[in-house]
Amino acid sequence: MYYLFSAYGLMLFILFAYIARVNIKCGSLVAKAEILTNHQRKEISIIDSSNVRIGLIGLAFVFILIALYMALVWSPDAKGEPPTYRILYFHVASANMSYVGFFITFIGSILYLWKKDLRFDRWAKVGADLGVHFCALMILTGMIWGKQRWGAWWIWEPRLTMALVLMVIYIGYLILRHVMENPVTTAQYASVYGIIGFIDVPLVHYAIKLWGKLMHPVVTGGGKNAGLAPEMMLTLQVSIVAFLVTFCAMYIVRLHVDSLEADISRYNAVRKEG
């Protein structure tokens, strides 16, 4: 049980610390942007509506609570498995969310190169950022489960290796964005990297699968999803939905912050010119 609670504590801490961090940044930026641009924002879209943001964050909170209750209390014990199996509900959900994030990056990158609109570049950026966070969550929860089940924090099993490589590729993407200064060049290079990084994923997957066969003749822990009881399946689905709503809330808040930042830097650039 110790592992279980540390896993949930860690996960909730990361999720809400992230939301809180972005929200604090958001608050100060809103004030700054409103003073600077004097309420004259050109495009008002859904991401700028505070009702949508607050509604989504509230919905995410409720869903997470429901998922927590279902995962920790309602879902039955698994036969022959330590109670840490319950990590599965959040482990699988965060894995799905990281794939969603990376896919958004891919789509955003293509759209940027096609339309040359910095808005799509922000989509891609936020997708990668959230994807890396959820990927870290997946790896951490997986490690805690693995310590209990396999007796080791890490084994070089294909799925673990794949998650690690995926995270490294997208950390590279974020570093690329971080070190560049000119927003247009950043967007272009990041889009190129976002596209080839995503194309690389199936190749890495194939290579690691072949390599894994060489390393471990019998894949350990195979069929983790197989044979789930109906209640467990329902819990898993609910927690995936909860994570999806949380993902959307985080995404919208982040997108809002980034568009405010872009507004401010555009305003500063105009002011410098005279």
Added chain:
Amino acid sequence: MKKYFRHIGIIVWKDILLEFRTKETLISMFMLAVLILIIFIFSIHLGKIKALDVAPGVLWIAIIFAGTIGLNRSFLNEKENDCLLGMMSTPIDRTAIYFGKMISNFFFMAIMEIFIFPVFIVFFNLPVQNFPGILLITFLGTLGFTACGTLLSTMSVASVKLRYMLPVLLYPLILPVVIAAVHSTGALLYGKQLSDIAQWLKLLISFDIIFMTASFLVFEYTLEG
């Protein structure tokens, strides 16, 4: 089409001429590769570990690190005196620049590999067998590395900070090449035949094709910085 190939040829020839007049990149690449072999030999104690088990990995680490130096240098030369801008303003297709640079990078790495391979065989006391197979693997692996590396090194010259980040961006992407090349080189050195490593060969070939095609499509956007 003929013109396109001629343009590629001109860029390759320019790079080769430049390199053979200074020989800077080739020498530093080769020396780095030799030094990596030496450092690894000191760190793995060949008396206790079977050389065949570690040698392919060490060889490919040496090739990739040395190749990174080559990639860094190749576009740095273009950046000095704004040669890249000059090349971009000539009436040639932008993708011809990519293929030209890729082929010249490939060429320099191939020369470095020709020299490093005997050193590798001697240092690790390896049996010389399946030579054509190893040649094929090295060809495909190096092609994949340069296909991906040329694209990224074009971006990396845009800022000084990004230049040091080239390995961080490049190494995760070329992981399939590294895995495939190391394992198939190892298998061939153990005396297996090409048919035993068909899956790795397929992987290497598809990596090369996919990355050359993708780079062909997006290369234009890496130049406009």
